[in-house]
Amino acid sequence: MTKVNHLNRLCVIHVDFDIWSGQTRLTAADLKLGVGGEIPPEKIALLGSKKICDPAKLKGFHRLKTETRRLLLKFGMPFMNGFAVPVEKVDEITGKLDDVGDQFNALKQDFIRGYNMAVDEWCQENPEYEGALRAGALPKETVEKRIAFEYQAFMIVADSDKGHAVKLNRKVESLGDDLISEVTQEANKFYTERLAGRDQCALTTRQTLRNIRDKVDGLSFLNSAFTPLVKLLDQTLRGYDQHAEGRNVVAPFFYQVVAAVLIMSDKGRIEQYANGALTVEGMAVGMVCAELVANTDQKPVHHVSAQPAASVGPEIGNTNAQAAEVQVDEDDIDAFFNNYAENHNAGGQKEEKTDAAPVVPEVAEEPLETPVENVMVNQTPVVETPPKDDANDLYF
Known part of the structure; x- marks a missing residue:
């Protein structure tokens, strides 16, 4: 940087x-010492x-x-x-x-x-x-x-003395490093307390991001990495009003908030983002796909049908392929999340089908009484044993 x-x-x-x-x-x-003192x-x-x-x-x-x-x-x-x-x-x-x-x-x-x-x-x-x-x-x-x-x-x-000027410049340079450290600490605290393990966040969380944004913007001249960081925060703050549902921010925009905070939570990621090696879109898509995979692993869907196997529709496990087909516009974060929202809703409709009860072939009810005509009668002749003349005779 x-x-x-x-x-x-x-x-x-x-x-x-x-x-x-x-x-x-x-x-x-004021002191009383000795016997009886205190x-x-x-x-x-x-x-x-x-x-x-x-x-x-x-x-x-x-x-x-x-x-x-x-x-x-x-x-x-x-x-x-x-x-x-x-x-x-x-x-x-x-x-x-x-x-x-x-x-x-x-x-x-x-x-x-x-x-x-x-x-x-x-x-x-x-x-x-x-x-x-x-x-x-x-x-x-x-x-x-x-x-x-x-x-x-x-x-x-600065003093006219070159040595003194160098020391002062070094001192001022440390301000930029101190500010980055402060930003990462605030972002980590924000992520741990407001975002970790959740799929939505309250609208009130934007005040924390706005405070970080205003401070970084005012001191952005201390480090060239701060300017793209301010733009990222501006985009994220605008999204709060555009994607709010009630008092909360929900997916898919929620993942942009998480991605922005995670970028700010690490000095290395801040540098990568400033250099263009890391994008908020890429991080957000990765988190979405990871969540879909996790949900698929936790809730497998099995289809039961009386139809031939060839007619069975695709299972929920194919959601990964659907997520990979999302088209990301790297120049417009909002456009990306709008596209994802449409694909996410379409995927949700497919998943709703898998929640229906399994298809089981109908079984005819067994009649209460078996009709006489359905009873198979054994027509085999019966062989009778000949009578015995005396106790010594044996029948072969």
Whole structure:
């Protein structure tokens, strides 16, 4: 795969979240050692620090931090302690970051307004340590300075030194490799959780493919293999609306979804697809034929007929030959699957015939009483034994 580096198409966004921990330093006065002494429980003190308010009141800040990281990963990759994103996406990203800033500041104001009350509630919840907690409580103004959010966006410019430029280019090249690894991981997870062992998938699965598509499209300049991958995902996403049945995607288009995901799940297959050595049509046809063979092996059909053997129709086992006759238009994926659908329906009609009950020759019912005229009478004369004169006579 050819790696193409364009530093002028990358922007690095660095995000700073300053979130106060809600803790202060644990002092010697907070510990009671010796006879009758005790150490504060983990709820109050941990690793040299003591909590002076309920940590749950700070969860909103951490939630925003997690959501912001997820947002940046949707568009870019971790790079130089920040996130490398496409330049054309900077306005969209910074707009979302401004919204994050507004939410963060709203949470901050709510927390600062209720700070003193939060300390009081924590002391009431832990009355045995109230003295130590109030002694370590920070002023509201100090806490306010320890909670902040900001971000910076900057471009990357290579140093005039050739050696430095080579190192930077190598670093940027690694972004493409990292993105391929991320795509394969997402595709494998998607296949395992949504496609493996099934013959249909929910329409909601397209959102995962769309997220992969958008990210790869934005960073497609990092690697030439990404452009054909984006086109493949575009074709697959269009098919969701065209081939949906209710809330699901079913065969034959389902096999295109599986084929596209399997291509993305392996770095070698991505390279083969980019070079034209592998097609989604070929993979899909292979899966269809494999399923038909598996179904034939699992459910053999036997025909029973009173007619001569020469008149018996073809059995379901010939489905392989029918599948092989499907004409694939490699330039139009949708046309291929439409052709397959027609052949699949025709084949289904033939298979329905084999589900009928076996033909058994009619047998005439046996009459309740056998007619007299049908009884064969034995006409052979009976030979009688001559009488014996005495006990000594023998008959020969």
